[in-house]
Amino acid sequence: MDLNDKIPDTSSADARKGRDIQGIPWEQINITRKKYRQSRLEQYKNYENVPNSGEEAMKDCKPTEKGGIYYEFRRNTRSVKSTILHFQLRNLVWATSKHDIYLVSHYSIRHWSALSGVDTELINVQGHVAPREKHAGSLLEGFYQTQVSTLTVKDNLLVAGGFQGELICKHLDQEGISFCCRTTYDDNAITNAVEIFNTSSGAVHFMASNNDSGVRYYDMERFQLFKHFQFEWPVNVGFFGFLAISVTLMFYIWIFLLVLLLQACFVES
Structure with missing residues (x-):
């Protein structure tokens, strides 16, 4: 049996009595929490693309004062467990409010309510997942045993991305799956991140x-590919605001260069 299964949930009352918020029984271990933390900070090496980036960032960080209240612990539960297959995967645990948690647990996409403690399965991707709606470009045959690599939830809409470029879309207030597609058949097709956003016109x-x-941008009303940007490197995370500003800036730079070129032509003539 997993050790986590033997450790009961930790409440705020337990924490006030001195119990570790993670439920770790330090009194039964031959090292204190303080010494273990210090040892981990000294020995553990974080993965980083830029050497010494952590040390450089610390120079610009304002040191925090110990003893300050930055958050209030409420509860730690082990009744719901997220599954993260690789440390570089993103957003496999998603909170849409103080009480609503969406997560991936093995082949199951689930919702857990911190208020009621109810755990609900939304999509089981271990077997066959297929859309109930018909949209152009949707794979009506669906997918089998999808390994979910990322997740996003907003305004009763859920989008899950997979290791093979799969996209699965579901309206949380409706039965079944709304849309399935494969963004790419490239050998390295993993979906790194997905984001739901509203355009300036209000479209989702x-x-x-x-x-x-x-x-790739998709219109969630008709689930159609709206735009496709291609870069010279794999994109880990994209945010609509940044990309929109970048594209707009590139457009104005192009206009500016065109004006300079026309002016140069008139001067020469």
């Missing part, structure tokens, strides 16, 4: 960033 879109160096 979602964006998928993949390891095939592509970022």
Whole structure:
């Protein structure tokens, strides 16, 4: 049996009595929490693409004062367990409010309510997942045994991305799956991140960033591919505001260069 199964939940009352908020029985271990933390800070090396980036960032960080109240612990539960297959996967635990948690547990996408403690399965991707609606570009045959790599939830809309470029869309207030597609058949197709956002016109879109160096916008009303940006490198995370500003800036730079070129032509003539 997993050790976590033997450790009961920790409440705020337990924490006030001195119990560790993670439920770790330090009194039964030959090291204190303080010494273990210090040892971990000294010995554990974080993965980083830029050497010494952590040390450089610390120079610009304002040191915090110990003893300050930055949050209030409420509860730690082990009744719901998220499954993260690789440390670089993103957003497999998603909170839409103080009490609503969406997570991936093995092949199950679930919702857990911190208020009621109720755990509900929304999508089981271990078997066959297929859309109930018909949209152009949707894979009506669906997917089998999808490994979920990222997740996003907003305004009763859920989008899950997979290791093979899969996208699964569901309206949380409706039965079944609304849309399934494969963004790319590239050998390195993993979906790194997905984001749901509202455009300036109020339309609901979602964006998928993949390891095939592509970022794709989809219209969530008709589930149609709206835009496809191709980069020279795999995109880990994309945010609509940043990309929109970047594209707009590139457009104005292009206009500016065109004006300079026309002016140069007139001067020469």
